[in-house]
Amino acid sequence: MAARPILTVIPPTSPLRGQVAPPGSKSITNRALLLAALARGTSRLSGALKSDDTRHMSEALRQMGVEVLEPDDTTFVVSSDGQLRTPTGPLFLGNAGTAVRFLAAAVTSVDGAVTLDGDDYMRKRPIGPLLDALRSVGVGVDCATGCPPLTVHAKGGFPAGRIEVDAGLSSQYVSALLMAAACAEGPVEIALRGKDIGARGYVDLTLAAMRAFGAQVEQQDEMTWRVMPGGYVARDYFIEPDASAATYLWAAQVLSEGDIDLGVADADFTQPDARANDFIRQFPRMPALIDGSQMQDAIPTLAVLAAFNETPVRFVGLANLRVKECDRVAALHDGLNAIRHGLATVEGDDLLVAADPALAGSTCDALIETHADHRIAMCFALAGLKIHGVRILDPECVGKTYPGYWKALGSLGVTFERS
Structure with missing residues (x-):
C-alpha cells in the first residue's frame, strides 16, 4: 500500500x-445546479464552486440528460427542458451528502429505477429518514442499510399531497423534498415529524434558491411548508x-x-x-x-x-x-x-x-x-x-x-x- x-x-x-x-458556496452551488436542471431553459450560475462535491452533482445531472457546460472556473451553464432522464447506470456521488440527498428525492421525476451510490464514507452516512418519507407517499425505494447505496423506483413524478419527515439528523432531508415538490402535479405539504431539525438556516437557503428559480412555496408555520406545482424557470444566478x-x-x-x-x-x-x-x-x-x-x-x-x-x-x-x-x-x-x-x-x-x-x-x-x-x-x-x-x-x-x-x-x- x-x-x-x-x-x-x-x-x-x-x-x-x-x-x-x-x-463559492458548496451548499448554494449544489442547490442551484439541481434547480437549474429542473428548470426549462438555460441558466447561468456564476460565482460557483468547482470542487469534488459539485463535480459529482454536475456529472450526475449530465448522466440524466442535462447539458452542463463550464466556460470558466466559477461558472456553470445549465440547459434543460425541465425533465430528468433515467440514467443508463448508477449515479456515483463520492462523499457528497448534498448530492445524494437532493437527488434521492429529485429522481422521483424520472420513469424507471435510479441507483445512487458513493464511496466507503458515504456508505456510512444515514439517509433512512428521507427514504421513509418518500416511501410514506408511495415511492418505491430499496436500501438495505439505511445508508447508500439506494435505488429509487420512480414513476415519472413526485407525489402530491402531505409528506412528513424526521429532520432531526439533517435539514438536507427537508431541502431535498422541498426542491423536488415543485415538480409535482399538485400541491405538496411538507411537515416536520418532531420539532428537531438540524441547521434550519439551510432550509432558508433552499427556499430562497427555489423562489429565485420561480417556485411558489410558503412556510405555513414553524413545522410546515406548502409547495405549489409549476416547476422552475431558468435564470442567471449569482452564488455567494x-x-x-x-x-x-x-x-x-x-x-x-x-x-x-x-x-x-x-x-x-x-x-x-x-x-x-x-x-x-x-x-x-x-x-x-x-x-x-x-x-x-x-x-x-x-x-x-x-x-x-x-x-x-x-x-x-x-x-x-x-x-x-x-x-x-x-x-x-x-x-x-x-x-x-x-x-x-x-x-x-x-x-x-x-x-x-x-x-x-x-x-x-x-x-x-x-x-x-x-x-x-x-x-x-x-x-x-x-x-x-x-x-x-x-x-x-x-x-x-x-x-x-x-x-x-x-x-x-x-x-x-x-x-
Whole structure:
C-alpha cells in the first residue's frame, strides 16, 4: 500500500496579511445546479464552486440528460427542458451528502429505477429518514442499510399531497423534498415529524434558491411548508462565497493577529455558518458555551480556535456532527489530544476544549488523521499556525469543497513541508 501523503504546517513568524477570495458556496452551488436542471431553459450560475462535491452533482445531472457546460472556473451553464432522464447506470456521488440527498428525492421525476451510490464514507452516512418519507407517499425505494447505496423506483413524478419527515439528523432531508415538490402535479405539504431539525438556516437557503428559480412555496408555520406545482424557470444566478470556507480565514486572521481581506462584507453572507464569526471576533475571550446545532460545519474551526482561548469552551448541539463526512466529534477529540493529551474530552455529544493560550509557540508531534474529511484537514491547519509539529494526513481531501485552500494560505505567508 502506498504511503499516505502528509503536509506539515510551518508556523508563520509574522501576521498573515493579504487578500483571499473564498470559493463559492458548496451548499448554494449544489442547490442551484439541481434547480437549474429542473428548470426549462438555460441558466447561468456564476460565482460557483468547482470542487469534488459539485463535480459529482454536475456529472450526475449530465448522466440524466442535462447539458452542463463550464466556460470558466466559477461558472456553470445549465440547459434543460425541465425533465430528468433515467440514467443508463448508477449515479456515483463520492462523499457528497448534498448530492445524494437532493437527488434521492429529485429522481422521483424520472420513469424507471435510479441507483445512487458513493464511496466507503458515504456508505456510512444515514439517509433512512428521507427514504421513509418518500416511501410514506408511495415511492418505491430499496436500501438495505439505511445508508447508500439506494435505488429509487420512480414513476415519472413526485407525489402530491402531505409528506412528513424526521429532520432531526439533517435539514438536507427537508431541502431535498422541498426542491423536488415543485415538480409535482399538485400541491405538496411538507411537515416536520418532531420539532428537531438540524441547521434550519439551510432550509432558508433552499427556499430562497427555489423562489429565485420561480417556485411558489410558503412556510405555513414553524413545522410546515406548502409547495405549489409549476416547476422552475431558468435564470442567471449569482452564488455567494462559502461561509464555511470563510471561517478558516477569519480564524487565521485572529490567530496570527493579521489582516485578511475576503473581498466580501461579513454582513453579505446569508449562510448559517457565518454566525461563527460572532464567536471568532471574541477570541481569545470566546464564551464558555457554544451551541453548534445551527452552524455545524463551522464547529471544527471554532473547536481548534478554542484550544488557544483564555478559558475552556464547551460545544453543545453536536449530534449531527457524528454523521457528517466522518464522526467529527470523535475526530476533533482525537486531533486535539494528539496535540496535547487532555486538551479535549467528550461527554455524550458535547465536546469540551480545555483552552490554554500557552500552547502558542510550543512543539508537538501530532499526526492528524483526517478520515478524508476536508473540514478536519482545514481546521487543524489552523493549529499549525501557532504550534510546531502539526502534520495533516491526506491533505488533498480539501478538494471536496476548497481545492485552493493550501494555495490560499500560502499566498498569505504560510509555508508547508510535504512528504
